Amino acid sequence: xxxxxxxxxxxxxxxxxxxxxxxxxxxxxxxxxxxxxxxxxxxxxxxxxxxxxxxxxxxxxxxxxxxxxxxxxxxxxxxxxxxxxxxxxxxxxxxxxxxxxxxxxxxxxxxxxxxxxxxxxxxxxxxxxxxxxxxxxxxxxxxxxxxxxxxxxxxxxxxxxxxxxxxxxxxxxxxxxxxxxxxxxxxxxxxxxxxxxxxxxxxxxxxxxxxxxxxxxxxxxxxxxxxxxxxxxxxxxxxxxxxxxxxxxxxxxxxxxxxxxxxxxxxxxxxxx
Numbered sequence: 001x002x003x004x005x006x007x008x009x010x011x012x013x014x015x016x017x018x019x020x021x022x023x024x025x026x027x028x029x030x031x032x033x034x035x036x037x038x039x040x041x042x043x044x045x046x047x048x049x050x051x052x053x054x055x056x057x058x059x060x061x062x063x064x065x066x067x068x069x070x071x072x073x074x075x076x077x078x079x080x081x082x083x084x085x086x087x088x089x090x091x092x093x094x095x096x097x098x099x100x101x102x103x104x105x106x107x108x109x110x111x112x113x114x115x116x117x118x119x120x121x122x123x124x125x126x127x128x129x130x131x132x133x134x135x136x137x138x139x140x141x142x143x144x145x146x147x148x149x150x151x152x153x154x155x156x157x158x159x160x161x162x163x164x165x166x167x168x169x170x171x172x173x174x175x176x177x178x179x180x181x182x183x184x185x186x187x188x189x190x191x192x193x194x195x196x197x198x199x200x201x202x203x204x205x206x207x208x209x210x211x212x213x214x215x216x217x218x219x220x221x222x223x224x225x226x227x228x229x230x231x232x233x234x235x236x237x238x239x240x241x242x243x244x245x246x247x248x249x250x251x252x253x254x255x256x257x258x259x260x261x262x263x264x265x266x267x268x269x270x271x272x273x
Contacts, residue, residue: 022111022120030094030124039090040132043175046086047079047140052147054078059152072155073167073236076144077137080171080234084178085200087129091179092195094125095186095264114268118187122180122261129179134172137234141168163236166246170233173250177257178203178230184260188267202256203227229253 030036054075062070095118098104111117141159148155159165181202186195206225210218222228223244232249244252 018111018113019116019120022116023124025107025110026117026120026124030128033097035093036090036128039086040128040136042086043083043132044136044139046082047077047136047171048143050079050082051076051140051144055144055147055152056149059149059155067154070155071235071237072144072157073141073164074234075155076141077167077171077234079140080137080174083133083136084175084203087133087175087179088182088199088203089196091125091129091182092186092192092199094121094183096190096192096195099190100192115265118183118261118265118268122183125183126176126180129176130172132172133175134169136175137168137171140171157236161236163246167234167236170246170250174230174233174253177250177254181257181260184257184262184264187264188260190267223249224252226253226256229256 058075098107107117108114111120145156157164159168178199182195182199185198186192189195189198203226207227210222210225213221223232229244229249230253232244232246233253235246243249
């Protein structure tokens with residue numbers, strides 16, 4: 001008696017195809033979660049509403065000396081200090097939500113190469129954050145210009161003015177990198193509460209301590225703090241002599257995110273899910 005065994009074709013994927021499939025999976029996840037839409041919507045609303053409020057209330061209260069030193073672009077993007085909370089939390093939740101529900105086990109079973117999982121999450125999140133953050137920054141800029149009183153013409157600017165376009169686009173870049181920092185911390189800590197606390201602890205707490213230092217220490221250390229370095233990119237004019245240049249500050253800011261993501265890659269590849 002002869003037994004015939006039927007063997008189906010073996011399906012194998014190249015590295016590029018496997019990563020593209022991981023990207024599609026992460027894109028589907030981030031699109032299907034309502035919090036993604038609401039978080040990005042909050043970022044836009046925070047930026048636009050606060051820009052309009054600032055345009056109406058602030059110009060008439062500035063002294064003659066303040067008018068010479070005030071950066072109107074920084075004022076128009078004041079909402080970034082609120083929207084950074086929303087984007088930072090979203091960056092954390094992109095990874096920690098899967099650990100809290102146990103879904104990460106299914107994800108890692110489908111994509112055994114763990115570094116590809118985190119890479120795909122970072123790419124998809126960064127794209128969403130850059131698009132959402134840039135739209136909200138431009139919307140805030142135009143809202144600020146539209147709501148300025150007629151007697152505040154000295155604060156009006158154009159995107160063609162020196163530093164303005166870079167500053168407005170920098171607002172979106174700032175939010176995206178901050179969210180990636182949250183993603184890296186989330187991959188390391190695997191706890192939503194812990195990673196969110198760590199993210200905003202790094203953002204705000206050093207600012208408090210540096211104010212207690214002697215003046216020369218503040219000038220030396222202050223520009224390299226997370227928030228100070230990152231915010232240089234969305235300021236049209238140099239704020240202080242001790243501040244870093246916009247792109248240098250942004251480079252330092254990116255370095256913080258790169259360190260967190262590197263630690264995340266080490267963690268996800270060496271620790272059990």
